[in-house]
Amino acid sequence: MANGIMVVAETSGGSVAPITTEVLGAARRVADQMGQPVQAALLGSGVEGLAKDLIAHGADQVYVVDDPLLEKYSNDGYTAAMQKVVAQADPAAVLGGQTDVGRDLIPRLAFRLGSTAAMDCLNVMAQDGKVMVERPCYGGNARAIHSFNTSPVLATIRSKAQDPLPRDDSRQGQVTKVDAGLDASAIRDKIVAHEEVAEEGIRLEDAEVIVAGGRGIGSAEGFAILEELAKVLGGAVGATRAACDNGWRPVSEQIGLTGKIVGPTLYFAVGISGASQHMAGCSGAKTIVAINKDPEAIVFKSSRFGIVDDYKKVMPALLEACKKLKA
Amino acid sequence: MALNMIVCVKQVPDPEAPASAFKVDEAAKRVIPAGGVAQVVSQFDGIAVEAALRIKDALGDGKITIISMGPASARDAIKHGLAMGADEGVLLCDDAFENGDSYTTALALAKAIEKIGEYDLVLFGRQATDWDAGTTGSGVAEMLGIPSVTLAKSVTVKDGKIAVERVLLEGYDTIEAPLPAAVTISNELGEPRYPKLQQIMQAARKQVTTWTAADLGLDASQVGRQAVRLNLERLFQPVSEVECEVIEGETPEETAQKLAQRLREEKIL
Ligand SMILES: Cc1cc2nc3c(=O)[nH]c(=O)nc-3n(C[C@H](O)[C@H](O)[C@H](O)COP(=O)(O)OP(=O)(O)OC[C@H]3O[C@@H](n4cnc5c(N)ncnc54)[C@H](O)[C@@H]3O)c2cc1C
Numbered sequence: 336m337a338n339g340i341m342v343v344a345e346t347s348g349g350s351v352a353p354i355t356t357e358v359l360g361a362a363r364r365v366a367d368q369m370g371q372p373v374q375a376a377l378l379g380s381g382v383e384g385l386a387k388d389l390i391a392h393g394a395d396q397v398y399v400v401d402d403p404l405l406e407k408y409s410n411d412g413y414t415a416a417m418q419k420v421v422a423q424a425d426p427a428a429v430l431g432g433q434t435d436v437g438r439d440l441i442p443r444l445a446f447r448l449g450s451t452a453a454m455d456c457l458n459v460m461a462q463d464g465k466v467m468v469e470r471p472c473y474g475g476n477a478r479a480i481h482s483f484n485t486s487p488v489l490a491t492i493r494s495k496a497q498d499p500l501p502r503d504d505s506r507q508g509q510v511t512k513v514d515a516g517l518d519a520s521a522i523r524d525k526i527v528a529h530e531e532v533a534e535e536g537i538r539l540e541d542a543e544v545i546v547a548g549g550r551g552i553g554s555a556e557g558f559a560i561l562e563e564l565a566k567v568l569g570g571a572v573g574a575t576r577a578a579c580d581n582g583w584r585p586v587s588e589q590i591g592l593t594g595k596i597v598g599p600t601l602y603f604a605v606g607i608s609g610a611s612q613h614m615a616g617c618s619g620a621k622t623i624v625a626i627n628k629d630p631e632a633i634v635f636k637s638s639r640f641g642i643v644d645d646y647k648k649v650m651p652a653l654l655e656a657c658k659k660l661k662a
Numbered sequence: 663m664a665l666n667m668i669v670c671v672k673q674v675p676d677p678e679a680p681a682s683a684f685k686v687d688e689a690a691k692r693v694i695p696a697g698g699v700a701q702v703v704s705q706f707d708g709i710a711v712e713a714a715l716r717i718k719d720a721l722g723d724g725k726i727t728i729i730s731m732g733p734a735s736a737r738d739a740i741k742h743g744l745a746m747g748a749d750e751g752v753l754l755c756d757d758a759f760e761n762g763d764s765y766t767t768a769l770a771l772a773k774a775i776e777k778i779g780e781y782d783l784v785l786f787g788r789q790a791t792d793w794d795a796g797t798t799g800s801g802v803a804e805m806l807g808i809p810s811v812t813l814a815k816s817v818t819v820k821d822g823k824i825a826v827e828r829v830l831l832e833g834y835d836t837i838e839a840p841l842p843a844a845v846t847i848s849n850e851l852g853e854p855r856y857p858k859l860q861q862i863m864q865a866a867r868k869q870v871t872t873w874t875a876a877d878l879g880l881d882a883s884q885v886g887r888q889a890v891r892l893n894l895e896r897l898f899q900p901v902s903e904v905e906c907e908v909i910e911g912e913t914p915e916e917t918a919q920k921l922a923q924r925l926r927e928e929k930i931l
Contacts, residue, residue, distance in 0.1 A: 410810055435830045439812045442800035450891040451765040454796045472793045474677045476684045480896040523809040528836035601930050611681055622930050633681055635906045642909050642917055652918035660922050
């Protein structure tokens, strides 16, 4: 009988990735409701030392596959290793983050196990002894709640959708090493180069204030005033797909369904209509302020404050007002 | 080398239709088709056709087959790909396919690809713009037993291998894999070409074959509602609970001042 909520752990810069602590938090809550343990799968090369951190973040049992062939991510290598771990642990659910790795690995693993996966979930819950997931669909216009007819449940969880548990180093857990018996010749996809697009200043995901602009800004130059406001407020600039497609901003600044998911305290949506695919990326913001010349713009429906005017008139005045406030 | 490429496309309601046109029938757990909302090729799938055409242009040779599973109207989605420059189309159309999930869809597509027989590269959009599931490409790859690379912003073919630039949250990876392989395409690849009138007329003469579940050696218990892994328990529209406070003033300065003050009062700034 399948038992346990398994989290596929990811590392970043030599420690447990923040998204993994969030997924562990979600797993812990569901597992406690169901009276099941939380398991973590830790894959990589030279990663075993992080098992204790996963335990401190909520895992009861950590399955470690430490293999030089897993030093870099590959779909073939990681899927094969996860298949071994799942066979050994027999979990009721396997949860990953909606990350570079999760969105590639979890679906492939799901199909290998004869199932499919629910991607980009906002919530995982236990209901009538079953694990259920909630995910956005139709570009954020709708939400679906799914259960699975097959076991295990496989899903990824959106970043910032779930709270991590506070780290507790007194937590106890078990570490099990798994030999995945990987064969180098069976790993067909290989990463041969990696390019980091370094963001200047504050990362969008970490920013407390984001000043985002859309098609309404009209040009690359138009963003200068948004940049100034972001600087004064110690924040970052974001953009809609329309602004990125026009080449006004780099794609790394795109926020939304196919861009970044952000959760700042304050989000300025300037010259942005509020399409569901854009709002999907910023609905985690605590306060949204919309500046749009169209009073009917749908963005006002999800905003706490609104100004109906041309941004060219409002933004210079807002910059001055914020400067005064910060002085 | 004449490369055989297959592009899987889905027909969806226009995702850029106004949000006000979007309604869910919660009891029936489905989206109510809105009058006036066009059925279009899912955005990323159109870009996947573009990716195939760019490879064909670069190699100076190749054959592109478009497959779509869907109702009879999905023939239009195939015709669109043919008008863009693809060579042949296959429509998988059968009542038995209805109300499936990405598992049953991947199964039907994989069987169709095996029936076509010759394939080097299978392309997909990164996710369909209705359910946004983002799993079908990986599923077909797994069922065919071929390597998969997701979220491509470029694909090049050389010496029996693909090189894919894969979009990451920060930057990108270059990934190589041997053919045959499956790749899902992201919007960073660029805009799909728009068919010219003459191409649309030519496409009318291109062949679209229709296959049923039985043609693929599948019966109703393997595809469609009876075979789903994923159960839809509930479908609903999220309601936003925020009440928008519209800030007004005699001048932009006054309005801005008031907003700054409100943000301060609420301890946001
Ligand atoms: C599958 C899919 C995925 C997508 N993913 C994303 C995504 O990740 N991120 C994303 O952003 N979009 C995404 N989109 C696109 C999305 O649907 C919208 O098309 C896009 O967000 C619109 O951008 P916008 O608000 O900048 O432009 P528009 O919708 O054109 O809005 C411009 C707004 O600016 C206002 N305006 C114009 N001039 C001024 C002025 N002088 N002062 C003040 N206001 C002004 C207008 O009133 C209007 O409301 C996706 C779409 C699809 C189909």
